[in-house]
Amino acid sequence: MENIRETLLGGQSFSWRDDGDGWYSAVLNDRIYRVSSIEDAASDPFLYDYFDLSYDYEKAREAIAAKDDILRRATEGTGLIRLLKQDHWIVLISFILSQNNNIKRITGLYDRLSRRYGHPVGEGRFSFPCVDEMKGASEEELREIGTGFRAPFILDAIDKASMLDEIEEMPFADAMEALQRIKGVGPKVASCILIFSYQRREGFPMDVWMKKVMREYYPDKDASYFHPYEALSQQYLFSWIRSQS
């Protein structure tokens, strides 16, 4: 049983909108996609890849659940959570926006960037701007939109965006280091980028929620304990702890 809602709206992507009645939509690839179940993705080549349908998430969840009682609890009750294969640039900006912020406001900023710098794709909706579309952006404009102290970070990301492709070839540690050369990108944001757009499953983002999980349930452990399912375990634990409070 898939938990497509948690996968799309749970904080790994800020592209998707809740259309009601179990439907979700996003502007990706210069068009509007709509899905209500994972089956909707199977017949579309772009979505097949985006939803990572070739990976056995059921098998991975079973392995995670068998590791300890906390992971058992975190994985049961909720449906299957996937790790999306998103665009590097979109995820870079999304998670620069995410620092000291909440999911609702991040989504709002994502929309305002799209309206201001992206282009219309019909139905009153806009694409997320590509690097070239954001080239002329000024700090003042970005602050008007509400990005606040993150505005200069976005400008630096525009400058350094050309290195995003090279990161694909790097070992995990080198990739982490390279991403953190961008202003506003620290270890947490870098690992989110590597998981959600480079399919690096050894990433283990430590945000305020995960610090709480580690403090309360894994006081003497670190990310390596969850190997080889660091990223997916983290996603289940993140979803679980947030649903607790």
Add this chain to the structure above:
DNA sequence: CACCAGGCCGTGC
């Protein structure tokens, strides 16, 4: 009025 949000930067030690 506080305090918080999928943190990071700059400074000081």
Add this chain to the structure above:
DNA sequence: GCACGGCATGGT
């Protein structure tokens, strides 16, 4: 190397 305050903005 690590600890600490500051940070734009909107919600509770």
